[in-house]
Amino acid sequence: MTAALLFWLAGSGLIGLAVYGLIVNPHPLCKLLALNLLGSGVFLLFGVIARRGAAAGLGGDPVPQALVITGIVVAFSATAIAVGLLLRLHGEAGVASIDEEDDAP
Amino acid sequence: MTDFFTIIAVSAGAVLFLAGTLGLLRFPDTLTRLHALTKVDNLGLGLVVLGLMPQLGWLSAAKLLAVWLLVQLSGAIVTQILGRSVSGGEESR
Amino acid sequence: METGFDLALTLLLLGVGGWSILARNMMTAVIIFIAYGLLLSLAWVRIFAIDVSLTEAAIGSGATGMLMVIAAHKVGADARRVVHPSRAIHVLAGIVAALVAVGIAALAFVLPGEPQSLAGPVMERLGDSGLGNPVAGVLFVYRAFDTLLEKVVLLLALIGVWSLARDEDWGGIPGFRLFRHHNSVLTLLARSLPPIGFVFAIYMTWAGADVPGGAFQGGTVLAAMWILVMVAGVRKVPRVSSPLLRLAIVAGPVVFLAIGFFGFVMPGEFLAYPQGYAKPLIVVMEIALTLSIGVILGLLIAGPPKGEDAA
Numbered sequence: 001m002t003a004a005l006l007f008w009l010a011g012s013g014l015i016g017l018a019v020y021g022l023i024v025n026p027h028p029l030c031k032l033l034a035l036n037l038l039g040s041g042v043f044l045l046f047g048v049i050a051r052r053g054a055a056a057g058l059g060g061d062p063v064p065q066a067l068v069i070t071g072i073v074v075a076f077s078a079t080a081i082a083v084g085l086l087l088r089l090h091g092e093a094g095v096a097s098i099d100e101e102d103d104a105p
Numbered sequence: 106m107t108d109f110f111t112i113i114a115v116s117a118g119a120v121l122f123l124a125g126t127l128g129l130l131r132f133p134d135t136l137t138r139l140h141a142l143t144k145v146d147n148l149g150l151g152l153v154v155l156g157l158m159p160q161l162g163w164l165s166a167a168k169l170l171a172v173w174l175l176v177q178l179s180g181a182i183v184t185q186i187l188g189r190s191v192s193g194g195e196e197s198r
Numbered sequence: 199m200e201t202g203f204d205l206a207l208t209l210l211l212l213g214v215g216g217w218s219i220l221a222r223n224m225m226t227a228v229i230i231f232i233a234y235g236l237l238l239s240l241a242w243v244r245i246f247a248i249d250v251s252l253t254e255a256a257i258g259s260g261a262t263g264m265l266m267v268i269a270a271h272k273v274g275a276d277a278r279r280v281v282h283p284s285r286a287i288h289v290l291a292g293i294v295a296a297l298v299a300v301g302i303a304a305l306a307f308v309l310p311g312e313p314q315s316l317a318g319p320v321m322e323r324l325g326d327s328g329l330g331n332p333v334a335g336v337l338f339v340y341r342a343f344d345t346l347l348e349k350v351v352l353l354l355a356l357i358g359v360w361s362l363a364r365d366e367d368w369g370g371i372p373g374f375r376l377f378r379h380h381n382s383v384l385t386l387l388a389r390s391l392p393p394i395g396f397v398f399a400i401y402m403t404w405a406g407a408d409v410p411g412g413a414f415q416g417g418t419v420l421a422a423m424w425i426l427v428m429v430a431g432v433r434k435v436p437r438v439s440s441p442l443l444r445l446a447i448v449a450g451p452v453v454f455l456a457i458g459f460f461g462f463v464m465p466g467e468f469l470a471y472p473q474g475y476a477k478p479l480i481v482v483m484e485i486a487l488t489l490s491i492g493v494i495l496g497l498l499i500a501g502p503p504k505g506e507d508a509a
Contacts, residue, residue, distance in 0.1 A: 029270060069337065083266070
């Protein structure tokens with residue numbers, strides 16, 4: 001079970017890194033990337049919980065694994081919409097930024 | 106004997122991967138980096154696949170071989186596209 | 199030996215993840231994110247979640263990565279124009295992030311000793327469905343409603359992306375040709391790879407009933423092949439108003455819903471399968487879903503329709 005513990009630590013570390021990036025990176029695309037990283041860290045925690053539930057001859061509990069698959073797909077859908085919005089904003093305003101200061105002359 | 110062959114071939118493949126990655130990181134421009142990358146794709150992966158094939162049944166071995174051939178195809182073409190766009194060949198735009 | 203590999207993978211994941219957060223250049227960050235996704239799918243293999251590993255490699259790394267590469271290419275130059283936060287905010291963010299990470303990491307040691315698992319109940323009844331892959335069983339039998347809604351989410355995402363088109367571009371061609379350029383080598387790839395890719399996509403969907411794989415992974419391969427063909431300009435890109443395209447988009451959810459409603463007639467419940475027919479019905483559903491997922495993913499990556507003269 002060392003693998004499970006190590007990947008739990010990896011997942012929590014990744015969440016921490018993503019939270020840092022989410023706050024510090026000013027560009028929306030970077031924030032989106034950090035958000036995806038955050039999501040993948042949370043999914044990894046799910047995977048470790050599935051691994052802990054190994055039983056009945058399976059290497060992991062299939063229910064959380066199926067949940068993660070659904071989660072990855074929904075995260076992709078959200079990313080697609082976000083990228084669409086970002087590019088439209090870029091097309092309209094010439095710059096994709098969420099800083100209010102940018103509006104000031 | 107098979108195990109010995111596997112160890113030798115996979116280790117050689119791993120060394121090539123290491124060398125290729127070093128080249129990718131250290132070489133000065135895109136074309137020389139591509140040169141390093143293609144060696145890894147061809148020979149490194151080829152050696153790993155060759156080493157693993159005797160450990161498996163024929164169907165799994167065939168799948169591994171198919172993986173290697175597909176990497177050959179896509180690797181060769183991606184390298185061509187990258188190389189052309191760098192050297193500004195007539196077809197690059 | 200195995201622990202050494204896991205430790206190396208953990209460090210690599212953290213290093214590569216951190217690099218993609220800290221990279222100065224946006225395109226660099228995105229490309230590192232793709233590599234990170236592939237490493238993450240290795241980690242999924244190590245915790246015995248092969249289905250998740252395939253999905254992460256296909257969607258989390260491949261499809262998301264492609265979306266991001268396109269976005270970074272278009273808005274990459276903005277990076278210099280944004281306001282960077284002050285040093286104090288950096289320090290504060292670092293403290294908050296460290297607290298979050300340490301807090302979650304500490305949970306590993308206070309988790310309840312006796313893990314709960316639904317693996318037993320799943321395996322007990324899996325035989326009734328005729329499926330061999332427990333994850334497919336969960337997706338299509340126990341949580342069929344969630345899986346149906348997940349497909350609807352994809353559909354809604356596509357409607358959302360399409361509704362971002364400018365009024366005058368509506369009914370036009372999805373943005374594929376923005377990155378289309380004539381290149382004989384690319385054309386060669388677009389002619390030689392898709393036949394193999396299509397067979398592989400069908401195999402993945404078909405095999406998904408018994409071994410890791412399934413409609414989603416197969417659909418992503420399908421989408422990749424379609425995008426390759428469109429980008430190389432081997433086939434014409436269909437208009438978003440094309441009835442055939444729209445039929446392909448809704449085929450999966452419609453077949454899913456139809457079988458779900460049929461459940462009212464035969465076993466008497468929504469999304470329940472008649473005794474003994476579960477596997478054939480699920481395979482029919484998966485085939486329709488593969489087609490829809492492939493087309494929807496391709497269109498999501500292509501983006502909203504562009505006007506005729508945008509090329």
